[in-house]
Ligand SMILES: Nc1ncnc2c1ncn2[C@@H]1O[C@H](COP(=O)(O)OP(=O)(O)O)[C@@H](O)[C@H]1O
C-alpha cells in the first residue's frame with residue numbers, strides 16, 4: 001500500500017491530504033466550513049457539515065488522484081481542538097451545534113470558578129489556564145441548556161466528544177467513542193500526571209463520566225473505517241489535536257524545539273520532554289505526541305486571532321479580495337506609519353488571558369491608508385507570537401534558537417521576515433507547510449508500520465527557506481514597546 005490519508009478538520013475548512021512514503025503530497029482537497037455567530041462572542045459549527053464536508057473531501061482526494069481505498073495503508077485524523085460536541089449514542093444525532101474553541105459564552109462561569117479559588121487546582125491537574133477556551137465549561141453549558149440533556153446524560157444515552165471523537169464515531173459507523181491524549185488534554189477534565197479523566201474536576205464541573213470517550217495514544221490502531229466511507233475498510237491509526245500534530249510533523253521531538261502554526265489563530269508549541277513542567281508565565285502545559293504509547297509534553301501559547309484578522313480585512317473591511325493579497329497591499333508602504341492593530345476580536349489568549357479585551361487600531365492619522373492597516377495587521381500576528389516566545393524563554397530559562405513555521409499564513413514572506421526580525425532568531429519554513437496533516441500522517445503511518453520508526457519519518461522533513469533577522473535591535477525594542485502600549489489599550493474593554 002502506497003499512501004496515508006490525513007483528514008485535517010480545521011476551524012475554517014475540512015481538508016483531506018494524501019501522503020506517499022516520501023512524505024510528498026499526492027492529492028489534496030479542501031472545503032470551507034460555515035462559521036455560525038449566534039451572538040457576540042459565540043461561535044458554532046454544524047456537526048453534520050463537519051462530518052459531511054470531511055467525508056466529501058476524502059472521497060474527492062482519492063478520486064482526483066486516481067487512488068483506490070486498497071492503496072491507503074491508514075487514515076490519520078487531526079482537528080481543531082476544544083470544539084465541543086454532544087450527540088445521542090443510539091441515533092448519532094447531535095443535540096446542538098458544536099461550540100467552537102473561540103466561543104466565549106462560558107467566560108462568566110469561568111470567572112465564578114476563579115472567584116471560588118479553583119484556578120490553581122485546575123492548572124496543577126490539567127496544565128491549563130482556567131478559561132472559556134477549553135471544552136469542560138462548554139460541555140457543562142450544553143448539559144445545562146439543551147432541554148433534557150442532563151437527564152439523558154445521566155441515563156448514559158449521550159456521548160461527548162471533541163471533533164476527533166465525532167469523526168472517529170462517524171468513520172466507524174458508531175463503533176468507536178474514543179479520543180487521543182492530546183485532544184483529551186484540552187478539555188480541562190484530563191489529568192496530565194495520571195493521563196486519565198480526573199474525578200475531582202468532573203465533580204467540579206458536574207460532568208457525568210458516562211459521556212466521556214475512551215482515551216488512547218495518538219499513534220494507535222483505533223479501529224477501521226466503515227467500508228462505505230471509501231469503498232473498503234481502512235485502519236484508523238492516528239489521531240492528534242492539530243497543534244500537537246504540527247509539532248510532531250515539524251519533527252520538534254527534542255526538548256527546546258519550537259514551532260508556530262499561522263492559521264485562524266497562532267499556536268506556538270515547544271517540546272519540554274518527559275515531565276509536564278508547569279509554566280510560571282501563563283502558558284499551557286500540554287501533550288507532545290511521541291509516536292510511542294506514553295506521550296511527552298510541550299509548553300503552548302495559544303493566540304486566538306491571527307489569520308482570521310486577515311480574513312477580517314477581506315470580509316469585514318473589504319480592502320483585499322483574498323487573504324494572499326494582503327502581502328502586496330502591506331508591501332506598498334515602507335512601514336506601518338506608527339499604526340498598531342491589536343486583533344483581540346475574541347479577547348486575548350496567551351500570555352495575557354483577557355476575555356474582555358477587544359480589537360483596536362491606534363495611531364491613525366490623516367495619512368493612514370488601507371495599506372498601513374494591512375501592514376499593522378500582519379505585524380500584530382508577529383508581535384503576538386513574540387510575546388509568547390518571550391514567556392517560553394523565561395519558563396525554560398534560555399532563548400529559543402529557531403522557530404519552525406507552518407499553516408496557511410506562513411506562506412506570507414513579509415510576515416515571516418518581520419517575525420524573524422521581531423524575534424531576532426531565524427524562522428524556518430519547511431517544504432511542506434501542511435505540517436499538521438503530515439504529523440497526523442506520521443502518527444498513522446508509524447502505527448501500521450508504513451514507516452518503521454522515528455528515524456525514518458525524521459528524514460522526511462526538509463527546510464524550504466530560512467528567514468534571518470535583519471532589523472536593528474534598537475528598532476525591535478522601539479517597535480515592541482509601541483505594541484505593548486497598544487495591547488494595554490485593548491484590555492478590559494468588553495463588559
Ligand atoms: N498569504 C497569506 N497571508 C496572510 N494570511 C493568510 C495568507 N494565506 C492564508 N492566510 C490566512 O491563514 C488562515 C488559513 O490558514 P489555515 O492554516 O488554512 O487555517 P485553519 O487551519 O485555522 O483553518 C486564514 O485565516 C487566512 O486569512
Ligand SMILES: O=P(O)(O)OC[C@H](O)CO
Pocket residue numbers: 009010011012079080081082101241242243263264265302
Ligand atoms: O483550526 P486551527 O488550525 O485554527 O486550530 C485551532 C486550534 O486547534 C484551537 O485550539
